[in-house]
Amino acid sequence: RQPASIARHCCPTRGAEGLWGASAPPLGAGCTCARAAAVPRGCPHFHSPAQSASECCTAARALPARPMAGPAAGGEGGGSRAYGAQDDNACGDTWHTLYPATINPLLRSMQYAMRGEIYLKAQAMKAAGRDVMYLNLGNPQSLGQKPFTFNRQVLALCVGGEALLGDEAVCAALPADVVARARELLKSTSGGVGSYTDSRGLRAVRDHVAEFITARDGTSERCCPESIYLSDGASGAVNMCLTAVIRGRQDGVLVPVPQYPLYSALIELHGGQFLGYELDESHAWGFNMEVLEESVRAARAKGITPRALVFINPGNPTGQCLSKGELQQLAAFARREKLVLMADEVYQSNVWTPERDFVSMRGALLSCEPDVRDHVELISFHTVSKGLQGECGLRGGYMQLTNIHSEAEGLLYKLASVTLCANVVGQLAVDVMVKPPLEGEPSYELFAEEQSALRGSLERKARRMSAAFDALDGMHCNSSEGALYVFPRLDLSPRAVAAAQEAERAADLFYCLELLEATGLVLVPGSGFGQKDGTWHMRTTILPPEERVEEVITKVSDFHNSFMAKYS
Structure with a gap:
């Protein structure tokens, strides 16, 4: 679709008052546009009084060659020319820089x-x-899932700022832990939710994420807040990583098949090679080391350098959960093949099978033998969009770096700095995800009730x-x-x-x-x-x-x- 102000400029003979002057010929009068006879009414390329200039028939870009007559054809006798996607000047469209044939070809070839x-x-x-x-x-x-009350109360106070927190009646109507959290988070900003943060995100939120990761993984090695980057959903962090990993067409990224199409889309957009490794449907969509090894061999035989290994745990779209042993196999493989591990763990709270607890790659890696533990580069992703939060529109997420070279980490910081910071409301949504109310706090009882009801419903629906x-x-x-x-x-x-x-x-x-x-x-x-x-x-x-x-x-x-x- 094109705005009417642009669509009116399609015909080289008619033009539009704002561009060609008030003397432009009336709509349909003397029009010699080759597309006029080939597109339906209702499209601005159909130059008749019945046209709707607010709608544009994009199919017209790919129409086959048709005879043209008049000045647009180069002379009174007319002629023939193609005006498909390869012809920038079709229909007099000589002023667009962004045009199907001239736009980034990687964007054209990207699929989602x-x-x-x-x-x-x-x-x-x-x-x-x-x-x-x-x-x-x-x-x-x-689809009707309700947000957690605690989360939205904290976020509402943060967005309202002093207009709400300075109102005694408002604060008295809310649980004390909600008010305290909102004050703590706003104090960590430089001017409320409308101000930029550090490019890695608010330090207070990163501290809470680090505490969450340390507790989740149950290891003695504390997660460092400096290794955490808050992002606009996990997708923003994945995009950052692929920007760093892919240097050109000679670089490939191993991705499970079936896969979440974000990966194939971004790999193509960044000019890399998608290296699929098929999961085994007959074994609950588990991965096969022989298939992985063959994918690497085949890529190298074609002159492609595998640079990273993506895995999704729990799986999307497949729903499988990887065991600690399987994760350690992947870590050992990454060590042998010199691959960066990209752990998509956005569904870590969505595990429906009692015998399959979620195990993070960081937790599995830290329990590997030292040669693997200390030499595998790992980037892990999480988000508020999935799990039990379901806050897709708030665009909050993070990535956590393990064993990444300090200078490479500095370059990632530079990359994050280009967009200044992730959106602040999304950062605060990450905070309430990783630090929910604790037992004994005023909001805990309602939060636990809401969480239990939601988890039970999702488990029943998955089974049914x-x-x-x-x-x-x-x-x-x-x-x-x-x-x-x-x-x-x-x-x-x-x-x-x-x-x-x-x-x-x-x-x-x-x-x-x-x-x-x-x-x-x-x-x-x-x-x-x-x-x-x-x-x-x-x-x-x-x-x-x-x-x-x-x-x-x-x-x-x-x-x-x-x-x-x-x-x-």
């Missing part, structure tokens, strides 16, 4: 499945009045949805040990695959598009995450309100049975 074709179709359906449920993102509060999908003919679903998703495999028939090919879609994308049309449920196809050749999957969150879970299951089941019968 979470908001691709299905999401755009869902948006159009919703605009047309259809009931749509977005199960494509781990976005808890958009996994079991329901696994029971369907033509669908298999491993139980979700952690995270916020289930990721069933679709056993699609040759007829279904052929129909998808005819529609020029991956088979699971074809399935999910038809599911959306039939049910209004927005899911993500496995092809958006990467998957073993010849397999098809879909991912859904476990986040719909508990009272609507059976509705979701029924809609998916009815559609699936109908789809399988249609293409049997």
